[in-house]
Amino acid sequence: MQESLAILYSGGTDSTCVAALMAESYRRIHLLTFDRSGFHQIQNTRLGAQRLIERFPEVHFEHRILKIDRIFNRLAFKAYLPRLRRFGLRMLQNCTFCALANHFRTLHYCLEHGIRVVADGATRELRFLPSHMVQPIERMRSLYAEYGIEYLTPVYDFDIPREIDFFDKLRMEKDGQEGVEVEPQQNTTGRHLHELGLLPSENIKGSALDRRLQYRCFQYVLHNMVAHVVMRGPEDYPRYEREILEVYEDTIERFKPGPDGSGPLKALLD
Numbered sequence: 478m479q480e481s482l483a484i485l486y487s488g489g490t491d492s493t494c495v496a497a498l499m500a501e502s503y504r505r506i507h508l509l510t511f512d513r514s515g516f517h518q519i520q521n522t523r524l525g526a527q528r529l530i531e532r533f534p535e536v537h538f539e540h541r542i543l544k545i546d547r548i549f550n551r552l553a554f555k556a557y558l559p560r561l562r563r564f565g566l567r568m569l570q571n572c573t574f575c576a577l578a579n580h581f582r583t584l585h586y587c588l589e590h591g592i593r594v595v596a597d598g599a600t601r602e603l604r605f606l607p608s609h610m611v612q613p614i615e616r617m618r619s620l621y622a623e624y625g626i627e628y629l630t631p632v633y634d635f636d637i638p639r640e641i642d643f644f645d646k647l648r649m650e651k652d653g654q655e656g657v658e659v660e661p662q663q664n665t666t667g668r669h670l671h672e673l674g675l676l677p678s679e680n681i682k683g684s685a686l687d688r689r690l691q692y693r694c695f696q697y698v699l700h701n702m703v704a705h706v707v708m709r710g711p712e713d714y715p716r717y718e719r720e721i722l723e724v725y726e727d728t729i730e731r732f733k734p735g736p737d738g739s740g741p742l743k744a745l746l747d
Contacts, residue, residue, distance in 0.1 A: 483509055487522065490666045494632050494669050510540065511579045512542050516693070518692050528675050569700075575696075576606070577607075579608070580608075580617055584621065593626055596629040600635065613721060613722055614633075616725050
């Protein structure tokens with residue numbers, strides 16, 4: 478068994494599956510949930526953390542909710558006008574700066590606690606969110622490596638579960654079901670959690686339980702509007718990914734901490 482790692486933890490199926498997978502190899506797991514303005518029901522993440530604690534009593538889980546408002550505001554709005562001239566409406570995509578704020582706060586946390594492995598629940602499913610895109614992930618992996626930290630995405634190549642349709646959702650609400658039984662897929666995060674007894678079904682998308690497990694944030698609507706309508710991401714996804722990577726590169730180089738975690742963001746830790 479290895480000693481410890483940190484997980485960027487939203488409370489959803491994917492990050493919970495990462496925690497369950499890592500529980501096979503680590504004695505101590507830090508579940509890091511991030512809170513800022515625009516997030517709602519952040520306390521929902523405690524339910525998944527408690528289920529993990531009960532399912533893996535031999536592992537010490539430490540669930541931390543960390544405020545990132547000041548870091549996010551620095552990343553998103555510092556030197557705003559020159560960056561607006563360079564990146565245009567990409568500066569409206571809060572999800573880009575939110576993902577970076579999450580990772581910067583995780584990096585500081587790991588340096589503070591001597592943690593050398595980080596993981597998250599990035600998947601192929603949310604292809605227009607920067608934290609789930611291949612090139613931004615690789616850029617973040619290289620950033621962590623500068624500080625001697627390994628960054629893992631253990632469920633990235635898992636199968637994507639089918640969407641639960643409108644009638645399934647109606648039936649779940651009417652009958653009080655937590656999920657819908659569907660034809661098993663080869664390897665989804667939901668199936669893995671179901672087999673471990675952590676979920677009542679292989680697919681809980683859209684169910685009451687799904688809503689109770691995760692915090693809510695609707696700022697992704699603007700992010701996706703810019704991605705689809707302004708940047709025409711579906712029409713030329715490689716170009717869209719390169720343009721997101723440019724924002725990542727610029728922000729990382731402006732604000733990344735020194736070798737010991739010092740730097741312009743150090744004073745912004747809550």
